[in-house]
Amino acid sequence: DVTTMGPLPFALKTLALCDLPNLENVWNSNVELTFPQVKSLALCDLPKLKYDMLKPFTHLEPHPLNQVCIQKLTPNIEHLILGEHELNMILSGEFQGNHLNELKVLALFFHFDSDVFVQRVPNIEKLEVCDGSFKEIFCFDSLNVDEDGLVSQLKVICWDSLPELVSIGSENSGIVPFLRNLETLQVISCFSSINLVPCTVSFSNLTYLKVESCKSLLYLFTSSKARSLGKLKTMEIGWCDSIEEIVSSTEEGDESDENEIIFQQLNCLKLEYLFKLRRFYKGSLSFPSLEEFTVWRCDRMESLCAGTVKTDKLLQVNTNWGGDVIPLETDLNSAMQNR
Template sequence: MLQRLHNLEKLNVRRCSSVKEIFQLEGLDEENQAQRLGRLREIWLRDLPALTHLWKENSKSGLDLQSLESLEVWNCDSLISLVPCSVSFQNLDTLDVWSCSSLRSLISPSVAKSLVKLRKLKIGGSHMMEEVVANEGGEAVDEIAFYKLQHMVLLCLPNLTSFNSGGYIFSFPSLEHMVVEECPKMKIFSPSLMTTPKLERVEVADDEWHWHNDLNTTIHNLFKKTHGMY
């Protein structure tokens, strides 16, 4: 089937209760596989309760998603991995993940490093998520810059403890709007060095904003306030 979709620009899959995998790569031609979906710009996945992977990490061939601009995944409660570590999203503008309760992290450090054009990041309703960028000590990625990211929303993530718990240095030179709501276990944004030169406040509820010196201090003070520590 994939061999016939090389001109596909939009993919919308919804309300399919038996779908476990979007792209089955096993058995496809390894040499040409990377060009199969080179024109795909938008992926929308909705209400797929059995979905566990978009495609599997151990597939010998990967997908070329260099043209992908929008990835939205909603109500996929069995999803355990958004994308493999090998994928690159150099043109992705919007990443929106909602109510995927089996995800413990969103992306790997290597995938995060490829998001040089990402402008909008929205994550919500994923009850098992502990961090956004996975802490994978084996990956040699020291600095991760989200150059274009302007809007970040973290909403209803009851087990989220941080954006990342590892030693990666994060840079958000364009971040201006940030929402952190109903994330009661989030003690700090990131334990290592981080820059957010344009961010001046964090939305914590409708018409309620907080800011205390920097993002890490703001998140930590919000945690203490939530738990009655001051």
């Protein structure tokens, strides 16, 4: 046991228990022992941790012995990190009743052979998912989403090492409404599909996008989805070996070079190590707020687009990590050709 006597003599705010293969219990049978000040709790890779380790704290409501109530133990928990084994311990007892009222950040670490994502998620602001063979994260038919969306507060998504991921949402499930409030999307080493955003998903409030090491992607958005990114301020794309366009030119009307997409609030754009990237978009582009543009090791890209490109505030192009820059003397396409 980590604790052997009495209430803790200090205000514990962070508790992390990870990679402890023989740990069975965290505390003794003292039912008065609680952690009311804990804001961040991490439980990962604890294969022998007993399902009934929190049995003394489940007296408020009747629970089966294989369910764990952490609300009584840590009533003010805001940041929860769980491995797959530990998630299964509390899943039905906590998430279904949505008892984690103060929880804002949920980080889930699965095994690489895990192919089924959780069916219920509490109403959090940030969701982190690492490792796994999931083909789909948000399946509208099974996730706990009502008319208002139980995860309507979700603002930040971070995904890492999900190589089998096919889609953010089910293509047959209609628009995933709660993702409209998403402000930050970070995707690293994910996706077996050719595009990032299916037609069913809207990111109208997205302000930050980072996509890295997604080797199957050929493009990120269709032109109609790109036009909905009116609040996007930062876009960082790197190490995606197959990507040829950022915005696909496959929709009706995209064959014209005059078809313009305006990224009204985009302030920072970074394109790095995209060896097959030919262009950002076939048509015309406008970046009225762009002040920082970095392009590095995008060897096949000779211009940003086939049409015109407008950059009212951009003064130079950053061409590597060493600080080399190209002054913007005419337009961005000309600067790209002079690299």
